[in-house]
Amino acid sequence: MNMLETKGLYHDFSGLKVLFDINLQVKEGERHAVIGPNGAGKTTLFNIITGTYKPSKGKVFFKGKEITGLKPCDLCRIGMGRSFQITSTFNRLTAFQNIRLAILSKRGVRFNLLRKVDKIEEITRETEEVLKRINLIGERNFPAGALSYGKHRALEISLAMATDPELVLLDEFAAGMSRDETHNAVALIRKLTEGKTVVIIEHDMDVVFSLADRITVLHYGRILATGTPDEIRRNQEVKDAYLGDLEV
Amino acid sequence: MKNKIINWFLWVGLIVIVAIIPKVFGAYYVSLIVTFAVFAVLSVSLNVLLGFTGLLSFGHAMFFGAGGYGTALALKHIAGLSLLSSVGIGVLSASVLALVLCPLVVRVSGTAFAMLHLAFAQLMYVLALKLRGITGGEDGIGNFPIPPFTIPGVVSFNMKGVPENFYYFAMIVLGLSVWLMWFFTKTPFGQIQVGIRDNAKRIDYLGFKVSHTKAVVYVVSAAFAGVAGSVYAIFHNLVSADGSLGVLVSFQPIINTMIGGVGSFFGPIWGTAIFQILEEIIVRFTDRVELVIGVTLILVIMFAPQGLAGWITTLKQRFFSASSHKLEKIS
Amino acid sequence: MDATTSMYVAQGIHGLAYGMVLFLIASGLNVIFGMMGILNLAHGAFFMLSAYFCYSVLNLTGNFWLALLLAPLFTAFFGIILERFFLRKMHAMGHMGELIMTLGVSLVILAAVKIFWGTENLPVKMPPILEGMVSLGGLEYPVYRLFIIGLAGVVLAIMTLLLYKTRLGKIVRAAVSDREMVNALGINIPVVFMVVFGVGTWMAGVAGVVIAPILTVFPGLADQVGMDAFLVVITGGFGSLLGAVIVSIIFGLLSSYGVQFLSQLAPVVMVGFMALVLAIRPSGLFGVKE
Numbered sequence: 001m002n003m004l005e006t007k008g009l010y011h012d013f014s015g016l017k018v019l020f021d022i023n024l025q026v027k028e029g030e031r032h033a034v035i036g037p038n039g040a041g042k043t044t045l046f047n048i049i050t051g052t053y054k055p056s057k058g059k060v061f062f063k064g065k066e067i068t069g070l071k072p073c074d075l076c077r078i079g080m081g082r083s084f085q086i087t088s089t090f091n092r093l094t095a096f097q098n099i100r101l102a103i104l105s106k107r108g109v110r111f112n113l114l115r116k117v118d119k120i121e122e123i124t125r126e127t128e129e130v131l132k133r134i135n136l137i138g139e140r141n142f143p144a145g146a147l148s149y150g151k152h153r154a155l156e157i158s159l160a161m162a163t164d165p166e167l168v169l170l171d172e173f174a175a176g177m178s179r180d181e182t183h184n185a186v187a188l189i190r191k192l193t194e195g196k197t198v199v200i201i202e203h204d205m206d207v208v209f210s211l212a213d214r215i216t217v218l219h220y221g222r223i224l225a226t227g228t229p230d231e232i233r234r235n236q237e238v239k240d241a242y243l244g245d246l247e248v
Numbered sequence: 249m250k251n252k253i254i255n256w257f258l259w260v261g262l263i264v265i266v267a268i269i270p271k272v273f274g275a276y277y278v279s280l281i282v283t284f285a286v287f288a289v290l291s292v293s294l295n296v297l298l299g300f301t302g303l304l305s306f307g308h309a310m311f312f313g314a315g316g317y318g319t320a321l322a323l324k325h326i327a328g329l330s331l332l333s334s335v336g337i338g339v340l341s342a343s344v345l346a347l348v349l350c351p352l353v354v355r356v357s358g359t360a361f362a363m364l365h366l367a368f369a370q371l372m373y374v375l376a377l378k379l380r381g382i383t384g385g386e387d388g389i390g391n392f393p394i395p396p397f398t399i400p401g402v403v404s405f406n407m408k409g410v411p412e413n414f415y416y417f418a419m420i421v422l423g424l425s426v427w428l429m430w431f432f433t434k435t436p437f438g439q440i441q442v443g444i445r446d447n448a449k450r451i452d453y454l455g456f457k458v459s460h461t462k463a464v465v466y467v468v469s470a471a472f473a474g475v476a477g478s479v480y481a482i483f484h485n486l487v488s489a490d491g492s493l494g495v496l497v498s499f500q501p502i503i504n505t506m507i508g509g510v511g512s513f514f515g516p517i518w519g520t521a522i523f524q525i526l527e528e529i530i531v532r533f534t535d536r537v538e539l540v541i542g543v544t545l546i547l548v549i550m551f552a553p554q555g556l557a558g559w560i561t562t563l564k565q566r567f568f569s570a571s572s573h574k575l576e577k578i579s
Numbered sequence: 580m581d582a583t584t585s586m587y588v589a590q591g592i593h594g595l596a597y598g599m600v601l602f603l604i605a606s607g608l609n610v611i612f613g614m615m616g617i618l619n620l621a622h623g624a625f626f627m628l629s630a631y632f633c634y635s636v637l638n639l640t641g642n643f644w645l646a647l648l649l650a651p652l653f654t655a656f657f658g659i660i661l662e663r664f665f666l667r668k669m670h671a672m673g674h675m676g677e678l679i680m681t682l683g684v685s686l687v688i689l690a691a692v693k694i695f696w697g698t699e700n701l702p703v704k705m706p707p708i709l710e711g712m713v714s715l716g717g718l719e720y721p722v723y724r725l726f727i728i729g730l731a732g733v734v735l736a737i738m739t740l741l742l743y744k745t746r747l748g749k750i751v752r753a754a755v756s757d758r759e760m761v762n763a764l765g766i767n768i769p770v771v772f773m774v775v776f777g778v779g780t781w782m783a784g785v786a787g788v789v790i791a792p793i794l795t796v797f798p799g800l801a802d803q804v805g806m807d808a809f810l811v812v813i814t815g816g817f818g819s820l821l822g823a824v825i826v827s828i829i830f831g832l833l834s835s836y837g838v839q840f841l842s843q844l845a846p847v848v849m850v851g852f853m854a855l856v857l858a859i860r861p862s863g864l865f866g867v868k869e
């Protein structure tokens with residue numbers, strides 16, 4: 001079964017056409033990369049899948065059920081998580097409080113007005129475990145806005161993952177990272193996404209080819225090709241349109 | 249552990265002071281302190297909305313007024329109503345009003361939210377003046393019966409004409425309100441509120457419904473404003489359009505909050521105290537309340553925009569260089 | 580033409596005139612909001628202040644036209660002082676700072692007015708030429724109301740041209756979207772903003788003068804009319820000129836016919852209308868989504 005599928009998606013921003021007839025299929029358990037030059041429409045595609053926008057036309061399916069037009073919070077509750085290209089954390093809250101919000105959501109603690117959150121030990125423990133796993137336990141009480149770039153991005157990614165979603169969409173998780181930071185981030189993602197379905201948007205071809213099981217190439221809002229890394233590397237159209245520029 | 253004991257002593261000390269005030273000082277100070285407590289609760293309730301979700305209301309008076317009118321009307325028309333139920337009816341009126349407005353107001357934020365409330369409060373004010381048959385117009389509702397506070401078979405405290413008794417009742421109700429609101433901000437739900445203030449989009453992506461959360465906070469904030477209004481009405485044995493629904497009643501808690509510090513839970517309480525002391529001194533020289541409020545607002549926003557709480561933080565940073573080092577690292 | 584019809588027409592003209600006054604105030608508010616993103620809560624207070632200036636100028640000179648010229652200019656002067664010395668410092672704090680500052684200023688103006696002019700209703704006489712009725716096509720129209728409608732129309736035409744068709748208007752709009760770029764082009768943004776704020780308060784000032792002979796001058800003016808103007812802006816959509824026109828006229832007519840049919844409850848109908856609009860479109864009739 002496909003974990004995620006889009007059928008004939010179109011989108012335009014008050015006249016500006018951004019996506020044309022997008023048919024994307026992401027299989028359960030695979031790591032799927034969406035690549036394409038700047039402005040190709042990758043983030044817009046994510047925004048439609050995760051409920052930020054409604055598509056102008058077309059449908060989105062998640063675990064076989066139609067989800068077109070559902071809101072981000074509904075999608076999160078049925079198992080979709082997402083990180084943002086532009087870091088979007090709770091900057092005035094500490095790293096601990098950031099992750100704790102995700103844990104609260106994962107455990108469905110929403111309208112609990114009877115206990116102090118600090119006193120709920122399972123939640124504190126689980127939050128600290130997550131912080132340890134992403135190497136942020138030392139920065140537990142730092143405001144997110146004061147973290148170093150690499151750590152801030154790590155927090156961003158784990159916010160998407162801490163609700164324990166089945167499908168994770170990561171938008172350029174390594175953007176702006178140094179070589180080392182990228183290396184660590186790739187390792188972190190391998191570790192955190194064990195057994196999950198992942199869709200990533202990424203410009204760094206080394207990252208894409210080392211991480212992805214399958215790749216979809218987006219070009220001016222159309223899907224140019226979909227296939228395994230080898231197939232994409234060999235595809236003449238892709239080479240002409242995209243990879244050629246990057247001399248891969 | 250040591251801290252806990254100190255805190256414990258502070259609390260006991262505070263309760264003792266509150267308890268002996270009527271014995272030591274006269275009726276005037278009793279009245280002053282009840283007024284302070286009423287506006288402190290109103291200000292804290294406003295700040296629950298403003299400081300913890302970032303929603304600024306220019307019409308909080310409508311919930312204060314709903315509480316006051318609700319209680320006064322109930323006491324006037326329902327014979328044999330107990331004191332607590334009359335307060336309960338006031339709180340219920342404010343909450344119901346908030347519930348009715350909810351679907352509309354949670355869709356807007358920022359400036360539109362502030363102005364919408366100004367408009368609704370104005371509407372309530374006009375209604376209170378025009379619907380004479382119910383609200384008594386300009387005169388308001390006064391001289392309604394005030395039942396004694398009774399625990400059946402145990403004790404009964406007469407409330408009417410014994411300010412001291414009402415003082416204790418008011419302090420317990422208002423103190424409890426502050427504690428409940430404080431607890432509210434510490435619950436998991438309170439964390440979600442703070443998250444909304446910081447980054448509502450991300451809260452949405454984490455699976456929390458932003459509008460539902462805002463709605464709950466809104467109703468809670470309104471309910472406690474209603475408590476304040478209700479107690480205020482019983483205390484004066486009067487509720488009037490100007491005294492409980494006028495724009496100045498809406499602006500007062502904003503000013504108190506600004507003085508004390510937005511986003512600090514106890515800030516508005518300090519702010520209320522400071523403003524009231526200022527007012528006490530100034531009214532000896534002039535009776536121009538608008539002027540005092542206006543000038544205070546301008547001065548605070550220009551020279552201490554973070555209020556007393558922000559000011560203390562800055563002072564701390566300056567004087568305790570060891571801790572300021574830590575703070576620097578964080579911010 | 581029977582009596583009832585002519586009464587309805589007269590009510591309509593009254594409503595339209597009041598609508599135009601609301602529109603003048605609301606557009607002043609809108610110009611400032613649209614260009615600078617500041618919601619000036621002291622706008623109603625400036626409107627009232629101008630009515631008081633009008634009263635004083637009229638008392639000193641006896642010339643309404645001089646009052647019409649001077650009072651709005653005085654008002655604009657105070658508006659510019661507010662922008663230059665107070666509001667500009669608020670920029671870093673965001674909207675909260677601006678709202679609180681303008682709220683404080685409006686209270687100070689209210690208090691100042693009470694100190695200098697007292698709290699009574701002060702009468703303002705309209706100039707003799709504008710008194711009485713004029714008959715057109717068998718119907719009688721009050722001259723002063725027609726004058727208001729005409730004057731407001733002219734002021735608004737000029738403003739629209741100035742802000743949307745001239746270089747100044749373009750600069751202002753560019754300054755809002757990209758401050759640094761315009762700064763880099765060597766244009767003095769602080770001056771531009773000062774001008775915009777001055778123009779906005781000037782419009783409130785004109786409205787204050789023309790309303791003075793109708794409603795007399797009193798401290799409640801700011802609340803009463805100013806609040807209606809705020810409702811217009813909220814309902815029409817922040818920054819939208821078209822929205823302000825339509826809603827001003829609707830409110831004007833509602834208030835004049837409303838007084839007739841609903842008497843005391845006219846304000847309730849206005850707020851009800853606003854609630855209905857906002858329930859369907861949270862950002863107002865023609866507002867853009869935030």
Ligand SMILES: Nc1ncnc2c1ncn2[C@@H]1O[C@H](COP(=O)(O)OP(=O)(O)OP(=O)(O)O)[C@@H](O)[C@H]1O
Nearest residue numbers: 013016018036037038039040041042043044045085
């Ligand atoms: N909210 C919006 N309103 C109008 N146009 C938009 C909006 N968001 C994106 N666009 C336009 O849509 C096109 C696709 O943008 P998108 O952000 O999806 O590209 P992308 O593939 O993610 O690019 P990048 O690699 O730079 O992140 C671009 O031309 C962009 O300018």
Ligand SMILES: [Mg+2]
Nearest residue numbers: 042043044085
């Ligand atoms: Mg992108």
